[in-house]
Amino acid sequence: MSTQPKVRHAISPTRAENYPEWYQQVIKAADLAENSPVRGCMVIKPWGYGIWENIQKVLDHKFKETGHQNAYFPLLIPLRFLQQEATHVDGFAKECAVVTHHRLEADEDGNLQPAGKLDEPFVIRPTSETIIGESFSRWVQSYRDLPLLINQWANVMRWEMRTRMFLRTSEFLWQEGHTAHATEEEAREETVRMLHVYADFARDYMAMPVIKGRKTPDERFPGAVETYAIEGLMQDRKALQAGTSHFLGQNFSKASNIQFLDPQGVQQFAWTTSWGSSTRLIGGLIMAHSDDDGLVLPPLMAPRHIAILPIYKPEEKEAVLAYCHKLKAALQGKFLRELPIYVEIDDRDIRGGEKAWQHIKKGTPIRVEVGPRDMQSDSVFVGQRHLQGKVSMSRQGFVDTCETMLMDMQAALLAKAEAFLQANIHDIHDLESFKAFFAEEAPGGFARCHWHPAAIGHPVLAELKVTPRCLPLDQAGIEGVCVLSGEKTTEQVLFARSY
């Protein structure tokens, strides 16, 4: 009986063995983030923060291109503001960090205690509709002040009971767009425009194809008339909501009194939207592409693209390092789209094998090993993160093709993720197949089903831990029967387990 040699992987457990634990281990091995002593809050380490900086750079540019300006609003929200929109406060009251005092005093034992009780407590913003609405009510006076197109980059806090790094943390970093418009039509257009901005970003930069759709009423943002979302599919076939865009109607303009004088001289309530994406995107990035050796990063999201790893004996050091620096200089000024290619010479004093593995685990897209023999033949030894093995190339050949190699990697990751997504959307027409699709031992994925609002709250959903992810914008429009309620409908929904 022959035995296959067991392939060893850098990450233990593997995805197949224990996907949630694999996720935590990838974060650790890639040095992206760590848990902090503050319950539910993480520390984002430099490699993780570098990814966030790339996300910010690209999204910020897209927001400005579409006419938005950045501003900054207070972290603290007075309780009376939060109370203005009833559905909104219901949605967030259970997870608000509350500031009740404004100084500390030592007690008899010398321990600090809260002192200086505030007349009115504040909550740390879980989202900023109400506090930004207060400003908008002053900024908007006439139809000439509209549309008002604002974005904020900020931290927010939602006191979550069960947290997971990047995916669900009590504090997270995000951007929140807030806009006010003169007409319902314009506000609805804005809501969908920003959904497309998120979807394009996910596909074109994160190499993560997503489904664009509307949320069912039970999954709407608290206080929204309509919530749109992009939904990605992770390798464990669970969905990840990666960005949301809300049409708020006049709910928040009435709560915050955002009124304007229209061209006919009549006072009108503005129509508002909000839309957000967060450090959760990094969780999506990790789960969409990584493998059992660690993080795999689409080059457009990588904080560093090429690691040059010099290999030498002490007497060869000077010559090899000089060759590496010449190579790095030749790579200066190269770009992936609008983003510069970052090159690092990793000359740390650790074993070459260990060093290469560190770069594999961190998802550095290209490793270039350079030793005396490569130098003599004016070549380099190149490993690409998403491919097996390494190849020898002429130095000039590598310099000339590295941009193409990186963009090919970007395209390959997208193609793989796209194929995975398409392969895991299944049309389900009856309840038995639905239960089988989401059975414990089944692979799961997106179940595309006819759907009628009467399905909301069907007990089988809680039982299977499945939720309606979205009503895709692309609808076939064919009549069918709602799998859960049995009602006739033309509307289809995607069901899935989700993060």
Added chain:
Amino acid sequence: MSTQPKVRHAISPTRAENYPEWYQQVIKAADLAENSPVRGCMVIKPWGYGIWENIQKVLDHKFKETGHQNAYFPLLIPLRFLQQEATHVDGFAKECAVVTHHRLEADEDGNLQPAGKLDEPFVIRPTSETIIGESFSRWVQSYRDLPLLINQWANVMRWEMRTRMFLRTSEFLWQEGHTAHATEEEAREETVRMLHVYADFARDYMAMPVIKGRKTPDERFPGAVETYAIEGLMQDRKALQAGTSHFLGQNFSKASNIQFLDPQGVQQFAWTTSWGSSTRLIGGLIMAHSDDDGLVLPPLMAPRHIAILPIYKPEEKEAVLAYCHKLKAALQGKFLRELPIYVEIDDRDIRGGEKAWQHIKKGTPIRVEVGPRDMQSDSVFVGQRHLQGKVSMSRQGFVDTCETMLMDMQAALLAKAEAFLQANIHDIHDLESFKAFFAEEAPGGFARCHWHPAAIGHPVLAELKVTPRCLPLDQAGIEGVCVLSGEKTTEQVLFARSY
């Protein structure tokens, strides 16, 4: 008797009439920020936030150039962390926002009340030495892990009783660098290196010359061994501390247990530094350059550099706008150093005079008025914010010279501020002259005096509301007598009233 015509200004009161109120009115007229309903917190509006984005862009680049990486740490700090360094907690206990509950519940009257009391309260970070120290204690194990060079862009909160927009607010935006080193010498070098980074930025980008110096012991950061600062001089001759850099010795590494194994295998405490600058810089920028017509911005800090103002009758609209767009296109791809020149065509439907004044008040560096006659002569009518009057130039001439015009403006503002600073540093040798220099009706400024630590706490300082701003790095080293204590010393200090 002849009477001079009274010159009208856009800002009332003028600087001479009431400087503090002028400052508030400039902020309002330039639409930089506004007070919020949250006590002591401001809303930073798009034009103000645009300046902050420029500050961030340049400083962030300088931090990365000097080897630092960005990361992000929790907003909330457990009380026990704050207590680890006694001087530190004393310095901040009186102004901490304290989180004591984690949800809200409606009382009998339907009003929300804090609920879910926390076992241990948290403070919102007033600064992050202690929470970052906790991470550093895990990240630093061996001398190979040093130096550790980290920066964080974040919001912080200090519950201030008297606030003033940008200069002193309860919440503000800042960056805080935190570094750990193997030796005292390296840590001291880092402290001074970052002081120079701040000073160079203030001079080269903000056109604000500053004095670099050490703080006297009474003015040190709580817990620091040595605090360095840059001090600018505002037009009312009050000093503004615009950035600080602290050598923390081993105080915080002992409090947070940041230890490493040195090359000899001995456990050592690391030497740490921290350094910060904030949205307060915007307050400095406003006060350093602005005039009685509003904000004056050094072009390198302006969110928009050139405003094209079309002037037309309805039938001329199409042709004039086409000419404006051609001009804007010709200005594409122009740079001030590494920063792109931003051009806006302001075609809002408001009176031309009012529009021009809005740009003057906002500090747009260059206004270009374009009407049918300019178009016919292929010329433009150009106003520069820091100069009187407007001049007609050929269109091509303007396109060719606008970069130079903007950099000349940058240089002119720096030269003016530099001359003002130098003219307002006075050597004072005795207490009577000191009192006269800081008398209510006197202009004031920087009093350069010999200084001995025995001067700390001298009652005349509180009486005159004067503080030692810094012991300049540039010292003449000549022996003299401390103006306040009468002790012999070679050390000189700059005294001033300050923000």
